[in-house]
Amino acid sequence: MKTVIRMVALSVVASACTIPEPYRAPTPPQSVPSSPGSGPAVNQPEPTPAAVPEPQPAPAPVREPTLSPASRALVAQAQAQIAAKNIPLAAASVERALRIEPDNALLWIELAKVRQAEGNHAQTENLARKAVSMSINAPRTQSAAWQLIADSYRARGKNLEARDAQGHADALKR
Amino acid sequence: MAVVLAHGPTLKLKKFRKQLLIGTALIVGIGTIALLAWLLYLDRIVTKQFEGRRWTLPAQVYAEPLELYAGQAFGADTLEAELQRLGYQSVDNPQRAGSYRRRGERIDLMSRRFQFWDSLQESQLISVTGAGSTITALTDQRGSEVPIFRLDPLLIGSIFPLHGEDRVVVAPDAVPPLLPAALKVAEDRKFDTHHGINVLAIVRAAIANVRAGQIEQGGSTLTQQLVKSYFLDNRRTFGRKIEEACMAMLLEVHFEKQDLLNAYINEIYLGQDGGRAIHGFGLAAQFYFGKPLAELQLHEIALLVTIVRGPSYYDPRRHPERARARRDRILKLMADFQVIDAKVARQAAAKPLGIVNGGSNKGGYYPAFLDLVRRTLQRDYREADLTEAGLKIFSTLNPLIQSRAESALEQELARLEKARKKKVPQKLEGVVVVTAPQNGEVIAMVGGRQANYAGFNRALDAKRSIGSLVKPVIFLAAVESGKFNAASIVEDAPVEVRLANGKLWKPQNITKEFAGPVPLVRALSQSLNLATVNLGLAVGLPQVTQKFKALGLKQEPPQLPSVLLGSLDVAPIDVAQLFNAFANGGFNTPLRAVRSVLDGAGKPLKSFALEVTPVADTAAVFQVNQMLVQVMERGTGRGARAQLPSGLVVAGKSGTSSDYRDSWFAGFSGSHLGVVWIGYDNNTPTGLTGASGALTVWSRLMSGIATTSWSAPQPETLQPVTIEYASGLVARPECGEDVITIAVPQGAQLPVKPQCESGLRGWWDRLVH
Numbered sequence: 007m008k009t010v011i012r013m014v015a016l017s018v019v020a021s022a023c024t025i026p027e028p029y030r031a032p033t034p035p036q037s038v039p040s041s042p043g044s045g046p047a048v049n050q051p052e053p054t055p056a057a058v059p060e061p062q063p064a065p066a067p068v069r070e071p072t073l074s075p076a077s078r079a080l081v082a083q084a085q086a087q088i089a090a091k092n093i094p095l096a097a098a099s100v101e102r103a104l105r106i107e108p109d110n111a112l113l114w115i116e117l118a119k120v121r122q123a124e125g126n127h128a129q130t131e132n133l134a135r136k137a138v139s140m141s142i143n144a145p146r147t148q149s150a151a152w153q154l155i156a157d158s159y160r161a162r163g164k165n166l167e168a169r170d171a172q173g174h175a176d177a178l179k180r
Numbered sequence: 181m182a183v184v185l186a187h188g189p190t191l192k193l194k195k196f197r198k199q200l201l202i203g204t205a206l207i208v209g210i211g212t213i214a215l216l217a218w219l220l221y222l223d224r225i226v227t228k229q230f231e232g233r234r235w236t237l238p239a240q241v242y243a244e245p246l247e248l249y250a251g252q253a254f255g256a257d258t259l260e261a262e263l264q265r266l267g268y269q270s271v272d273n274p275q276r277a278g279s280y281r282r283r284g285e286r287i288d289l290m291s292r293r294f295q296f297w298d299s300l301q302e303s304q305l306i307s308v309t310g311a312g313s314t315i316t317a318l319t320d321q322r323g324s325e326v327p328i329f330r331l332d333p334l335l336i337g338s339i340f341p342l343h344g345e346d347r348v349v350v351a352p353d354a355v356p357p358l359l360p361a362a363l364k365v366a367e368d369r370k371f372d373t374h375h376g377i378n379v380l381a382i383v384r385a386a387i388a389n390v391r392a393g394q395i396e397q398g399g400s401t402l403t404q405q406l407v408k409s410y411f412l413d414n415r416r417t418f419g420r421k422i423e424e425a426c427m428a429m430l431l432e433v434h435f436e437k438q439d440l441l442n443a444y445i446n447e448i449y450l451g452q453d454g455g456r457a458i459h460g461f462g463l464a465a466q467f468y469f470g471k472p473l474a475e476l477q478l479h480e481i482a483l484l485v486t487i488v489r490g491p492s493y494y495d496p497r498r499h500p501e502r503a504r505a506r507r508d509r510i511l512k513l514m515a516d517f518q519v520i521d522a523k524v525a526r527q528a529a530a531k532p533l534g535i536v537n538g539g540s541n542k543g544g545y546y547p548a549f550l551d552l553v554r555r556t557l558q559r560d561y562r563e564a565d566l567t568e569a570g571l572k573i574f575s576t577l578n579p580l581i582q583s584r585a586e587s588a589l590e591q592e593l594a595r596l597e598k599a600r601k602k603k604v605p606q607k608l609e610g611v612v613v614v615t616a617p618q619n620g621e622v623i624a625m626v627g628g629r630q631a632n633y634a635g636f637n638r639a640l641d642a643k644r645s646i647g648s649l650v651k652p653v654i655f656l657a658a659v660e661s662g663k664f665n666a667a668s669i670v671e672d673a674p675v676e677v678r679l680a681n682g683k684l685w686k687p688q689n690i691t692k693e694f695a696g697p698v699p700l701v702r703a704l705s706q707s708l709n710l711a712t713v714n715l716g717l718a719v720g721l722p723q724v725t726q727k728f729k730a731l732g733l734k735q736e737p738p739q740l741p742s743v744l745l746g747s748l749d750v751a752p753i754d755v756a757q758l759f760n761a762f763a764n765g766g767f768n769t770p771l772r773a774v775r776s777v778l779d780g781a782g783k784p785l786k787s788f789a790l791e792v793t794p795v796a797d798t799a800a801v802f803q804v805n806q807m808l809v810q811v812m813e814r815g816t817g818r819g820a821r822a823q824l825p826s827g828l829v830v831a832g833k834s835g836t837s838s839d840y841r842d843s844w845f846a847g848f849s850g851s852h853l854g855v856v857w858i859g860y861d862n863n864t865p866t867g868l869t870g871a872s873g874a875l876t877v878w879s880r881l882m883s884g885i886a887t888t889s890w891s892a893p894q895p896e897t898l899q900p901v902t903i904e905y906a907s908g909l910v911a912r913p914e915c916g917e918d919v920i921t922i923a924v925p926q927g928a929q930l931p932v933k934p935q936c937e938s939g940l941r942g943w944w945d946r947l948v949h
Contacts, residue, residue, distance in 0.1 A: 074249070076327050079328055
């Protein structure tokens with residue numbers, strides 16, 4: 007049994023050390039000038055190209071997420087577990103809530119906070135990025151997620167990226 | 181041990197007699213030494229092995245627990261079905277753990293004490309009120325609100341050693357007192373006083389057997405039966421009997437009666453489930469009644485004691501009348517020997533056998549899934565730790581969805597074979613993998629048609645050509661490159677590629693026709709091969725193959741043009757990993773079958789944490805997912821619509837390998853991703869496309885489970901436009917033909933349908949001015 011525990015401890019340490027850098031996709035340019043016959047496969051038909059109108063027809067209404075009573079109880083439990091320095095249990099509590107509400111950005115933010123408390127900044131950033139992608143029309147939530155991203159950069163000494171992320175967080179607060 | 185030497189007169193005759201005597205004495209002496217040595221040898225086996233094996237505990241694997249909370253999307257009917265699956269008993273007043281009472285839409289249940297990974301949950305009374313298909317309130321004994329409560333999870337099996345013995349070891353205090361009493365009455369009435377064997381019983385049995393002309397009675401004591409099961413094989417020879425008797429007596433010398441009885445209860449063979457041997461009453465209680473041994477009632481205990489006598493002869497699933505007759509005889513014997521009241525015995529005898537689902541998957545055994553659990557843990561634990569150390573493993577299996585997946589596959593494969601004109605000598609095989617996309621948990625896995633047969637695990641090991649399932653990855657690489665968007669036009673026209681070996685590659689569409697210029701969304705939803713090849717070549721092969729790796733495929737595919745049409749062998753579980761990245765909005769989460777592990781003493785050992793990694797541009801994934809929705813609305817997946825609930829938004833892609841050898845479908849809703857494969861094990865053509873084969877299993881599965889619509893917030897950088905599905909030209913809804921709305925990057929240059937041009941201008945002008 008001792009060897010089992012030792013092996014587990016080792017693997018936990020090892021896995022904490024080998025979190026891969028998140029993949030970053032090339033961001034597509036905002037405007038796509040696809041001139042006729044630009045590639046072998048693309049064949050523009052006769053009609054004239056027109057730019058898609060820039061202004062949104064109707065801005066989507068702001069919708070900040072809220073936690074269900076079940077999730078609220080589990081998040082409170084997780085926060086107590088973080089305070090007691092029991093990170094694995096805190097993560098388990100948030101993951102339980104995420105099974106109930108996987109689309110709730112607030113819970114991804116909570117999980118990011120668990121990883122932050124653990125000092126796992128790469129995961130903090132990734133989880134917060136997931137929260138950002140899910141909180142398009144919720145500026146308050148998205149700002150909180152960007153704040154975590156900025157913090158995680160700062161903790162890793164990536165000050166340039168941190169400033170950029172902080173900019174996002176601040177802009178959304180206004 | 182002493183050899184007696186005889187001395188006598190020196191007469192020749194006497195000398196001869198003396199020699200004879202010495203010879204005899206020598207033989208007797210050597211025989212005695214040999215006998216003693218043999219007994220010592222047996223003694224060593226008995227003490228060593230018995231001591232050692234008493235602590236062999238296979239790791240026990242649990243399904244995911246059912247969470248109860250206000251707002252949970254199921255009503256009293258579903259909850260009651262789940263409680264019955266867990267072996268909870270319907271009673272008038274739920275005071276015992278593992279019982280419940282239903283009054284209309286309200287269920288009061290007394291939960292079982294359970295050690296979860298993160299905490300110990302004591303047994304408690306919980307009241308659940310439902311309305312239709314939702315839980316509306318959850319309260320405890322004092323009537324205060326409970327925000328969330330989890331039921332003890334279903335035990336779905338154990339990681340047993342390769343020789344096939346499975347068991348759930350029970351401690352003496354978890355054994356209902358009636359079980360030893362019934363065992364003694366039925367099998368060994370002198371157990372408390374004999375020294376391992378019962379000569380009288382052997383004689384009595386022998387007489388009975390001679391009279392009956394066949395073996396009717398055993399005459400073996402419980403200790404002898406234990407010896408036989410522990411140390412000996414099944415041969416019934418006289419020598420074996422002697423060996424058995426000696427070992428039984430030796431066991432009695434070394435161990436207490438209580439230890440022997442407990443070992444018996446955990447050791448004895450009680451049934452067979454394919455290649456899995458059911459050992460011990462703990463597992464037998466699960467296997468036959470679906471609940472813990474401690475909760476068995478008198479008639480159930482009597483049935484298990486019946487089965488001990490002959491697990492195959494008295495198999496209650498195959499020979500219910502025979503088993504019932506002996507069960508009732510044991511109940512009567514228990515009354516005769518004053519173990520129970522005569523009235524109680526009669527009441528118990530009036531009850532049915534109460535065996536759980538005698539269907540294809542009796543006792544809830546999921547070998548394919550358990551195989552995945554075993555392989556997951558083999559990375560961290562030695563085989564011996566898994567089969568002996570008594571670990572508790574909390575898995576991600578959802579038994580309800582698992583059983584839906586099993587039946588969907590079984591029913592559709594049977595239907596497909598029946599519809600076949602030409603009879604094929606072999607059976608169609610299939611695989612289903614279901615995940616929860618957001619956290620990557622594998623919630624169901626069927627590794628073959630015979631779901632409870634532990635054999636070749638196709639879900640993990642059958643690497644088959646995935647055909648058009650590659651297309652979403654190519655389209656994602658294309659959109660990510662910035663050169664294309666969901667409405668960009670691509671040419672579905674003949675293409676020729678000069679390969680490295682000098683040969684000319686000329687792919688074709690399945691219909692052998694060309695669609696001409698089409699928007700990306702149509703090219704994907706109708707799975708146009710030539711448009712895809714043109715697109716892939718325009719993006720560049722390295723960009724495409726690297727995308728497979730980024731999304732979670734273990735190995736980057738070779739940079740060959742044929743990969744663009746799916747000449748790529750992938751196992752179903754790896755297809756699930758790939759598509760999970762789409763369903764999860766461009767984030768990779770390693771698929772998991774295990775959440776956490778407790779050690780034998782109930783201490784947390786390990787948890788497999790949820791980790792995410794962004795692997796694709798979210799706006800690009802959003803556009804591809806929209807195209808996958810159109811696959812289901814207008815393209816190769818539309819056949820599912822008839823079966824799916826109207827209004828349920830799903831996304832997916834079919835796949836067919838060359839010559840119809842493999843039929844694939846991978847698709848997702850908001851909460852479930854399902855991957856289905858159908859084919860023959862020896863790779864002969866099935867005549868099925870992804871749509872005519874795998875899709876039917878997928879839609880039966882998805883329509884049979886409670887799932888949610890796919891939805892994702894549209895990224896800020898995108899903007900919805902309306903285009904004609906066929907031509908891809910931007911057009912006002914009332915102007916174009918078969919118009920769809922699809923999001924593309926703001927400012928993207930799109931061709932406009934000439935007659936509708938003014939329409940768009942007008943619309944645009946109205947916005948700008």
